[in-house]
């Protein structure tokens with residue numbers, strides 16, 4: 279099995295509906311990844327161990343999704359130099375604004391690259407990880423360019439219904 283290039287972690291299995299959109303992109307581009315539940319709040323020792331092992335394991339990026347008091351991405355970033363891409367998962371009561379603010383408002387010196395709330399943010403985090411990997415991988419870069427071109431064609435082909 280190929281070495282894992284990107285780690286996809288989330289605070290709970292309830293985040294999977296959102297985070298599977300990151301995994302779909304990584305699968306589409308043939309990036310070797312792992313997906314697992316790692317919670318700063320509920321399993322802090324495991325979270326520390328995951329972050330501490332990330333460099334030696336050769337991870338290029340960690341995509342971390344969490345909802346509510348979403349400390350997971352920031353705590354991972356505190357424990358590893360591997361870039362952390364944070365995905366705010368929509369929460370039950372505050373629609374993910376709490377998650378977004380928890381992830382984006384990092385103190386100076388410990389950055390988390392923060393994406394949009396929900397599925398689009400998860401997909402974009404994965405596309406960003408692909409772009410990072412593509413810096414050293416011309417074939418992957420070509421794939422990314424083809425993905426963008428297909429998206430452009432799809433947008434050009436969009437039609438609108440008659441006004442009501």
Ligand SMILES: Nc1c(C(=O)O)ncn1[C@@H]1O[C@H](COP(=O)(O)O)[C@@H](O)[C@H]1O
Nearest residue numbers: 289290292317318319344345348349350
């Ligand atoms: N924000 C965090 C962390 C963390 O940041 O460590 N661990 C779990 N959670 C979040 O709690 C929400 C509810 O989780 P449950 O559905 O399991 O109760 C999830 O969105 C999860 O990401």
